[in-house]
Amino acid sequence: MRLAFMGTPEFSVPVLRALAGAGHDVACVYSQPPRPAGRGKKPRPSPVQVAAEAMGIELRTPVSLRDPDAQAEFAALALDAAVVVAYGLILPRAVLDAPRLGCWNVHASLLPRWRGAAPIQRAVMAGDAETGVDVMRMEAGLDTGPVLAEARTPIGPQDTAGDLHDRLSAMGAALMVEALPRIAAGEPGTPQPEAGVEYAAKIDKAEARIDWTRPAEALDRLARGLAPFPGAWTELDGERIKILLTRPEPRPAGTGTAAPGTVLDDALLVACGAGTALRITRMQRAGRAAQDAGAALRGRPVPAGARLG
Template sequence: MRIVYMGTPDFAVPTLQALLDSSHEVVGVFSQPDRPKGRGYKLVPPPVKELALAHGIPVYQPVKMRDGTALAALEQLKPDVIVVAAYGRILPKEILELPAYGCVNVHASLLPRYRGAGPVQWSVINGEEATGVTTMFMGEGLDTGDILEQAQTPIGPEETAGELMDRLAAIGAQLLLHTLTLLESGKAVRTKQDESLATYAPMLQKSDGALDFSRPAQKLYDQIRGVSPWPSAYAYLDGKRLKVHKAALLPDQTGEPGEIRDGKRLIVGCGEGSLELLEVQPEGGKRMRGEDFLRGRRPGVEKKFTSCPSE
């Protein structure tokens, strides 16, 4: 089939690579515009764009999808199907109706649960034991279209959102190829989503990383995993932000919420149980082991974490 692919971040790269390695013909790739990054604000191309250019595939980066330029380009490309994975744009009706086989989305959750831009992160934050990938026909709503196929996978007890994202990207790539085979052969089955089971997973904000040690240790442990690698979990000590990159759950150890226990390990009391902060990063500093951070602190300084600098 002639395929136009729409995707932007690292998650979308394995699916594009799988299509390039298949018998299908990728005739064009749509990706979001290059973004300025780093101290020099140098424009950096999205990962999907880089892969497409490396294979000589034409790349389109429209700023708007509703001004007619995207539609005109697609009419020239004449795709049989449009495949979308984490593109980050809403497609208007005239684009959704253009390809003969429709627009197929690769979504990193078991729909109708976790619709939206942050399904992987919120599934980890919420302590889910399993998740998966859904291929679906796209409609005008947010992840509301008919389901084509789903693949489920367990979430490891120590797995971060970043690690899970990489696994789901690989699973989604293979699921998409199988879905296209079913579509092309006329064997695809559409299943409407049960709206009563729908939940939403909004894009993460920096504030979603704030740790409140009055909450149970298990909840904080899941939060730390779910906001890794971005925006990272954090709390305040001595009025300064300390990022928490990795922690260990100590459910049977108790302590005053937010208080550092005496000892050589960076163990902090929670509303229920405790956490050992294994890897932390001081404000303006480098990542380090929790015990090294503790060792470098002066005797008699503040020993209680807060969720904001003024507490």
């Protein structure tokens, strides 16, 4: 098939490589323009741009696809279909309708659950037992189109958003390659049910600060859902510390009245709300690399009775 690929972050790259590896003609790659990054704020190309240039595929990085000239250039590609994976730009109707067989999206949730920008993080934070990837024909609405193919995976008790990101990216690449012959055959997909829709809002920075009055189970899901980025965080003696991995545990005898945020032993068991406790097992101090808690404590002990907040 003659395809365009539209994507931006690292999540998208395995799908691009899988399409080319399966022998499809990827006529053009669209990605968001380079963004200022790092201390020097120099423009940094997206992971998809880097991959496309290494593969020798024509690259386009429009700021918007609302411009009639950009839409005409897209239509002139004479595509069978477009594959869209976390592109990050709105596709106007003229773009959606240009490929002969439409635009198809690899979406990292089991639709209709978690439509929107942050489906992987929201699934972990909500305590979902499983997640997956869908191949969906794109419509004008937000992730509302019919679903052609789906693959599922459980969310384990220690899975982070980062773990699922990598797993779902690989699953999405395989699923999209499997779906393309069905797209070529004209299969329309199955309309999404009306029930069960959730909106996976973009992560707000204010969500990342840990409120120790919440139960340990909720905070465990928060830490895993925000790991490795942006990272749930707390403060110790004025220093911001990212909490990347945790484990709910019973409170030791005699600590039932300890205030939330109080460290209950010398190995970072922290009192939480509703009489619960949370063991911090992986963390990151300011300006340091992420470490298992045991290694971090050898460098700077945190004694029982210290307060996190």
